[in-house]
Amino acid sequence: MSRAVRLEGLAVDYGRTSRRAAVPVLDRTDLEFPAGSFTALLGPSGCGKSTLLGAVAGFVRPAAGRVAVGGTQVCGPGPDRGMVFQQYALFPWRTARGNVEFALKRFGLPRTERRRRALAALAEVGLADGVERYPAQLSGGMQQRVALARALAAEPDVLLLDEPFGALDALTRTRMQELLRRLWQRTGTTVLFVTHDIDEALALAERVVVLGGTPGRVLGDHAVPEGPADPALRARIAGHLGTG
Numbered sequence: 001m002s003r004a005v006r007l008e009g010l011a012v013d014y015g016r017t018s019r020r021a022a023v024p025v026l027d028r029t030d031l032e033f034p035a036g037s038f039t040a041l042l043g044p045s046g047c048g049k050s051t052l053l054g055a056v057a058g059f060v061r062p063a064a065g066r067v068a069v070g071g072t073q074v075c076g077p078g079p080d081r082g083m084v085f086q087q088y089a090l091f092p093w094r095t096a097r098g099n100v101e102f103a104l105k106r107f108g109l110p111r112t113e114r115r116r117r118a119l120a121a122l123a124e125v126g127l128a129d130g131v132e133r134y135p136a137q138l139s140g141g142m143q144q145r146v147a148l149a150r151a152l153a154a155e156p157d158v159l160l161l162d163e164p165f166g167a168l169d170a171l172t173r174t175r176m177q178e179l180l181r182r183l184w185q186r187t188g189t190t191v192l193f194v195t196h197d198i199d200e201a202l203a204l205a206e207r208v209v210v211l212g213g214t215p216g217r218v219l220g221d222h223a224v225p226e227g228p229a230d231p232a233l234r235a236r237i238a239g240h241l242g243t244g
């Protein structure tokens with residue numbers, strides 16, 4: 001299933017204490033991500049991309065406004081939202097299968113179901129032969145496949161990816177991008193993908209939202225047409241980023 005994500009006047013600030021005023025990180029932001037859509041969030045370092053994703057994941061509490069997934073207000077993390085980070089954050093003492101199974105534990109699934117889902121998700125990301133390997137026996141790309149399988153095994157409605165391929169070499173990165181596109185097309189999950197790479201955003205997403213400024217706000221919102229890359233669109237987006 002997939003569900004729409006809606007940000008309504010979402011604002012986030014950090015560092016509020018009894019002595020110090022809060023630092024605003026994300027300005028009041030209204031955005032709607034339709035069910036099944038694939039959006040890239042693009043912007044310079046520090047503009048609040050991860051913060052926005054964290055608010056959707058339920059890790060970050062809004063200072064104002066709200067986030068709703070499928071019409072239900074987000075109050076904390078939940079199995080309907082899966083997250084993949086740049087650092088794979090796998091347990092080194094668990095195998096690929098063990099890492100995915102462990103992540104499913106908090107959803108109260110019986111052991112046989114956890115195993116079934118873990119093996120299916122690992123096969124889906126092309127790791128059927130590596131399920132009993134430990135992270136140290138896997139390349140960076142393979143470890144990121146495990147992290148992706150871990151998120152997919154929960155069968156989330158919304159997949160949140162925070163620069164997931166930033167640490168991979170160019171070839172592995174292209175392969176992982178293709179894998180993600182295929183998975184999205186098959187599952188129809190709503191995808192929010194954070195990157196600071198224009199070409200990655202244009203290669204993957206149907207829509208590119210550009211964030212920038214301090215506090216962060218939406219500077220541009222562009223549909224990406226199917227087909228060959230459009231240099232004029234790229235130039236417009238680069239213009240928002242000040243890299244044109």
Ligand SMILES: Nc1ncnc2c1ncn2[C@@H]1O[C@H](COP(=O)(O)OP(=O)(O)OP(=O)(O)O)[C@@H](O)[C@H]1O
Pocket residue numbers: 014015025043044045046047048049050051052196
């Ligand atoms: N837990 C926190 N406490 C205080 N400040 C924070 C916290 N997390 C992030 N910040 C600050 O909030 C701002 C936005 O950070 P965020 O990580 O959301 O940006 P980003 O656009 O994802 O950056 P990057 O591309 O470098 O990951 C930054 O100035 C950062 O230093």
